[in-house]
Amino acid sequence: MPRQSNDELITRWKDEPAPLLPLLHAFHNRDGWISEESIRAVSKGLKIPLAELFGTVTFYHHFSREKPGKSAPRVCTGNVCCLHGGNELLESLKSEGATAMPCAGRCDDMIPVIIDDKAFVGLTKETLVHRATPMPVPNPGGVTECVFSKIREEGRATLEGYRSSGGYRGLEKALAATPQDVIDAVSESKLAGRGGAGFPTGVKWKAVADAPGDPKCIVCNADEGEPGCFKDRTLMDHDPFAVIEGMTLAAFATGAPLGFIYLRYEYPETEAILENAIKDARANGLLGENILGSGLTFDLYVRRGAGAYICGEEGSLLNSLEGKHPFPRNKPPFPVTHGFNDKPTAVNNVETLASVPHIIANGAAWYRDLGLGENAGTKVISLSGDVQRPGNYEIPIGLPLQTLLNDWAGGPLPGRSFQAVTMAGLSGGFLGGENLNITLDDPCIKSKGSFLGAGGIMVFDDSRNMVDAAHDAMEFYAHESCGKCFPCRIGTQRMTERLNGSTPKLTKEEWLAEMNDIGSTMKSTSACGLGMAAPHVTESLMRYFPEQIEAHLNGEA
Amino acid sequence: MISDLDAQKTAKALILTLDGEEVAFEPGETIYEVAERHRREIPTLCYDERLEAFGACRLCIVEVEGIRNPVASCTTKAAEGMIVKTKTDTIEKHRKTLLELVASENRSVDVNQLSGYASQELKILVDRYDARTGRFAGKKSGTSNTKDKNPFILRDYDNCISCYRCVRVCAEREGDYAINVMNRGFNTQIITEFNNDLRDSECTFCGQCVQTCPTGALGDRKALRDSDTEGEIRKTRTICPYCGVGCSVDMLSKGDKIVGVQPAMDGPANEGALCIKGQFAFDFIQNADRLKKPMIRREDGELHECEWEEALDFAAAGFAKVRDKFGRHSVYGIASGRAPHEAAYTMQKYIRATYGTNYIDNCSRA
Ligand SMILES: Cc1cc2nc3c(=O)[nH]c(=O)nc-3n(C[C@H](O)[C@H](O)[C@H](O)COP(=O)(O)O)c2cc1C
Ligand code: SF4
Ligand code: SF4
Ligand code: SF4
Ligand code: FES
Ligand code: FES
Numbered sequence: 001m002p003r004q005s006n007d008e009l010i011t012r013w014k015d016e017p018a019p020l021l022p023l024l025h026a027f028h029n030r031d032g033w034i035s036e037e038s039i040r041a042v043s044k045g046l047k048i049p050l051a052e053l054f055g056t057v058t059f060y061h062h063f064s065r066e067k068p069g070k071s072a073p074r075v076c077t078g079n080v081c082c083l084h085g086g087n088e089l090l091e092s093l094k095s096e097g098a099t100a101m102p103c104a105g106r107c108d109d110m111i112p113v114i115i116d117d118k119a120f121v122g123l124t125k126e127t128l129v130h131r132a133t134p135m136p137v138p139n140p141g142g143v144t145e146c147v148f149s150k151i152r153e154e155g156r157a158t159l160e161g162y163r164s165s166g167g168y169r170g171l172e173k174a175l176a177a178t179p180q181d182v183i184d185a186v187s188e189s190k191l192a193g194r195g196g197a198g199f200p201t202g203v204k205w206k207a208v209a210d211a212p213g214d215p216k217c218i219v220c221n222a223d224e225g226e227p228g229c230f231k232d233r234t235l236m237d238h239d240p241f242a243v244i245e246g247m248t249l250a251a252f253a254t255g256a257p258l259g260f261i262y263l264r265y266e267y268p269e270t271e272a273i274l275e276n277a278i279k280d281a282r283a284n285g286l287l288g289e290n291i292l293g294s295g296l297t298f299d300l301y302v303r304r305g306a307g308a309y310i311c312g313e314e315g316s317l318l319n320s321l322e323g324k325h326p327f328p329r330n331k332p333p334f335p336v337t338h339g340f341n342d343k344p345t346a347v348n349n350v351e352t353l354a355s356v357p358h359i360i361a362n363g364a365a366w367y368r369d370l371g372l373g374e375n376a377g378t379k380v381i382s383l384s385g386d387v388q389r390p391g392n393y394e395i396p397i398g399l400p401l402q403t404l405l406n407d408w409a410g411g412p413l414p415g416r417s418f419q420a421v422t423m424a425g426l427s428g429g430f431l432g433g434e435n436l437n438i439t440l441d442d443p444c445i446k447s448k449g450s451f452l453g454a455g456g457i458m459v460f461d462d463s464r465n466m467v468d469a470a471h472d473a474m475e476f477y478a479h480e481s482c483g484k485c486f487p488c489r490i491g492t493q494r495m496t497e498r499l500n501g502s503t504p505k506l507t508k509e510e511w512l513a514e515m516n517d518i519g520s521t522m523k524s525t526s527a528c529g530l531g532m533a534a535p536h537v538t539e540s541l542m543r544y545f546p547e548q549i550e551a552h553l554n555g556e557a
Numbered sequence: 558m559i560s561d562l563d564a565q566k567t568a569k570a571l572i573l574t575l576d577g578e579e580v581a582f583e584p585g586e587t588i589y590e591v592a593e594r595h596r597r598e599i600p601t602l603c604y605d606e607r608l609e610a611f612g613a614c615r616l617c618i619v620e621v622e623g624i625r626n627p628v629a630s631c632t633t634k635a636a637e638g639m640i641v642k643t644k645t646d647t648i649e650k651h652r653k654t655l656l657e658l659v660a661s662e663n664r665s666v667d668v669n670q671l672s673g674y675a676s677q678e679l680k681i682l683v684d685r686y687d688a689r690t691g692r693f694a695g696k697k698s699g700t701s702n703t704k705d706k707n708p709f710i711l712r713d714y715d716n717c718i719s720c721y722r723c724v725r726v727c728a729e730r731e732g733d734y735a736i737n738v739m740n741r742g743f744n745t746q747i748i749t750e751f752n753n754d755l756r757d758s759e760c761t762f763c764g765q766c767v768q769t770c771p772t773g774a775l776g777d778r779k780a781l782r783d784s785d786t787e788g789e790i791r792k793t794r795t796i797c798p799y800c801g802v803g804c805s806v807d808m809l810s811k812g813d814k815i816v817g818v819q820p821a822m823d824g825p826a827n828e829g830a831l832c833i834k835g836q837f838a839f840d841f842i843q844n845a846d847r848l849k850k851p852m853i854r855r856e857d858g859e860l861h862e863c864e865w866e867e868a869l870d871f872a873a874a875g876f877a878k879v880r881d882k883f884g885r886h887s888v889y890g891i892a893s894g895r896a897p898h899e900a901a902y903t904m905q906k907y908i909r910a911t912y913g914t915n916y917i918d919n920c921s922r923a
Contacts, residue, residue, distance in 0.1 A: 036751055039750075039751075049728075049734030049737075049759070050734075050750040050758075050759070051734055051735055051736055051737040051748070051749050051750040051758060051759070052728075052734055052737045053750075054737065054739070054748070054750040054751055055737035055738050055739050055748065058739045058740050059740070059741055061741075308741070310741075325737070325738070330610075330611075330612045330629070330632040332634075478742055478743060479741075479742065480741070480742070481741060481742035481743070482741055482742065483719060483738070483740070483741045483742045483743070483744075483745035484611075484612075484613055484721075485612065485613050485614075485615055486602075486613060486614050486615055486616075486655055486658060486659055486718070486719075487615055487655060487658065488742075489719065489742055489743055489745070490658040490659065490661070490662055490693075490698075490743065491658060492742065492743070493695065493696065493698075493742070493743040494658065494661070494693050494695050497695040497696065502695075503694055503695055504694055514692060514693060517650075517654045518654065518658070518693070520651075520654075521650075521651045521654040521655060521658075523626075524618075524626050524627055524647075524651055525615040525618050525626070525627060525651050525655065526615070527612055527613070527615065527629070532626070
């Protein structure tokens with residue numbers, strides 16, 4: 001294809017919904033980087049003030065503003081990949097212009113390296129391979145699954161395979177009933193958000209359905225930026241139609257004709273899979289106008305992010321979609337009344353949405369009863385780090401952590417024992433000692449000062465230095481802090497400095513007092529969940545590993 | 558009458574409890590606005606009442622019963638029955654920690670008052686909370702751009718605390734969108750497009766960003782020339798002499814010397830706004846080259862001082878000669894935009910009645 005001109009690219013995108021990101025990607029793809037000239041053209045084409053657009057482009061770390069740009073390797077140096085030699089791999093690729101990137105959502109595999117639009121994995125430069133996202137192993141506990149129940153079926157990722165394995169039964173059932181019936185079923189199932197905050201999905205949908213304003217909007221949050229989480233990638237790659245059907249059900253329930261999937265930059269292959277699935281669904285009357293002959297209209301667009309953890313936070317995500325500087329929004333108002341373009345919007349996680357077709361097809365009670373004891377439903381846990389069989393496991397909520405670690409995932413590596421795990425990716429901080437005996441449900445985990453969140457669990461065995469682990473975690477937060485609010489912007493930086501010893505020498509008392517004061521102020525006063533959650537890392541470090549802190553302050557390795 | 562009274566009784570006033578005291582508020586008001594009306598003196602750094610509340614500094618946090626974390630009072634709407642506490646020990650401790658964190662990222666909190674209208678805000682709060690502790694030592698944020706080639710605005714971002722007031726005033730009040738924020742987190746930096754100098758951007762050098770900056774990171778370069786001039790800074794309220802808008806300004810002087818201008822935030826015509834002329838073009842007042850007497854160019858081709866009487870006669874004779882020779886439309890009057898209504902009226906009267914032409918205009922129309 002001949003190189004497309006600026007005008008051609010702008011004409012292609014300027015009248016599409018949420019045009020800024022795809023247009024910037026179009027320039028990024030064309031040239032391999034985003035030049036001054038490109039920014040000027042986009043500014044003019046979309047009528048965004050130049051300085052504002054420039055600031056917005058610099059917000060996203062994956063948009064290159066110089067050569068070699070997009071084709072230069074980006075190597076994961078997230079917490080888990082550091083355990084596998086991520087920094088060494090980065091070093092060996094430096095001659096090719098490699099840069100570091102935070103957790104790329106593939107911690108159950110070898111170290112991911114993104115080059116252009118391909119995600120390779122490997123442990124050394126010479127052995128990088130391009131291969132599909134790992135498929136979850138059959139449930140080791142033999143328990144009934146929800147979102148993974150059909151994912152391993154042959155051809156599930158094709159429309160034909162999806163339909164022949166029970167796909168779209170939920171939507172058909174819903175279309176024969178009313179939107180209120182769908183909302184009731186989701187409410188009764190007790191499905192709660194799987195993106196981190198755990199908000200009841202039925203309540204959210206009802207709020208959107210009841211809110212005045214059109215067009216309403218469904219946003220699938222596929223930003224999956226939380227380190228140690230790689231479940232949404234697996235769901236989208238191997239069961240994309242479940243996500244689409246889930247969004248269509250949400251659209252029916254709330255009355256929204258428009259939807260977006262906000263996909264993180266690090267999943268280039270997933271973008272192609274989703275685009276193809278959407279095309280097939282549209283061609284077969286499952287998206288667009290008059291879906292399944294019911295009169296329902298719902299159209300769906302994929303929008304690719306460009307590297308920013310904060311864009312998983314719903315307000316920031318919506319600003320990003322709208323082409324604004326992606327700071328989080330002040331709440332209230334919430335997206336259910338003032339979301340995309342200030343219209344009522346349901347922002348839901350991939351896993352949440354992919355659960356809904358199963359819930360509608362099998363009934364609310366079926367789903368609710370999948371949990372253990374008082375707990376309702378299931379949760380996918382992304383398990384990674386120092387454990388025999390890392391991977392995605394769909395657990396009944398309430399499963400003991402030890403069962404997952406030892407019986408399902410094979411226990412620690414030979415000769416090792418578990419020292420600590422993280423909860424909620426990194427956002428729940430560490431658990432250690434006695435508290436490794438928790439059950440995986442929020443009442444239990446919250447009583448230990450943490451939470452289940454998006455379900456990422458990283459394992460650190462007794463060979464690991466936990467101050468280093470905490471440092472890498474805090475460095476991530478500092479790198480990803482959007483810079484809007486003072487406690488997080490400065491606090492994450494100061495904490496990182498105190499964990500890598502780059503500050504003037506502090507006594508233990510000073511160190512602890514400073515860390516406690518920063519942590520408590522961040523938790524209480526930060527403007528969004530990032531700054532509120534980050535101190536979990538340091539708090540739990542101080543709680544479980546005081547002797548390692550002491551060694552750190554005494555300059556011991 | 559009776560129905561009016563009834564209406565008043567039924568339209569129940571909205572009430573919230575502010576530090577134990579029941580106070581009324583209007584729909585749409587924020588907690589901060591209500592609290593300020595009741596003189597709570599809640600500290601702020603990212604707040605400028607002319608701008609949309611942003612919620613960055615978190616100093617304005619208050620406790621609201623039933624909500625686990627404190628809320629930013631500047632962005633939170635007051636609601637019926639809310640129970641608000643503006644100054645608990647916990648809140649004050651967070652405020653102090655926040656100020657210590659902010660102080661730790663700047664080169665200095667003490668900046669010259671001539672920097673700008675709001676330039677002392679950080680310093681005043683740091684003193685009020687006794688936050689000069691040198692705690693939280695570490696990397697400083699912001700890269701100064703003091704080489705920016707312009708005579709008006711100092712860009713000393715070593716002292717920037719990323720409150721984005723400058724960015725917001727430029728967009729919301731000026732509509733210029735000249736500046737914005739680059740990067741994220743601790744690396745945020747105020748920039749123009751492509752990080753160029755201001756003169757290569759949309760900047761009109763109105764100085765609004767300077768006047769709202771709470772740290773002096775943006776400074777008034779012209780005023781700062783007189784940093785070392787002896788004397789207390791005196792402020793004299795007056796009206797900008799440049800145009801008919803009539804912006805209120807405070808002239809800053811030291812002794813007999815005018816050293817700078819600051820916009821009057823309570824100026825009815827400008828509400829704190831100024832343009833480049835009113836803000837920065839004050840040097841003429843005490844300039845040695847300023848004309849203090851009329852002058853006539855005489856036979857020798859040079860200008861010579863004279864008295865007003867003579868100058869006016871000379872000009873009148875000149876105009877009459879032109880009119881007699883070339884007709885009534887040979888004269889074209891342009892009234893100064895600086896002239897008040899009365900003078901502009903007189904001017905058009907003069908042109909129309911004296912010459913019989915409608916060739917009269919005003920420079921504000923140009
Ligand atoms: C810093 C931050 C990052 C987040 N990242 C994600 C994310 O990557 N994916 C996601 O689904 N939710 C993320 N969330 C949560 C979203 O704000 C939102 O609660 C969620 O998408 C709602 O969907 P759910 O109710 O289905 O969980 C994040 C929140 C915060 C504070
Ligand atoms: S807490 Fe951090 S990420 Fe969230 S708004 Fe504040 S600075 Fe941004
Ligand atoms: S001087 Fe005025 S126009 Fe220039 S950056 Fe400041 S606010 Fe914007
Ligand atoms: S330059 Fe001043 S007004 Fe602008 S962000 Fe920095 S401190 Fe705030
Ligand atoms: S993929 Fe590297 S840490 Fe997650
Ligand atoms: S004044 Fe409210 S957050 Fe700054």
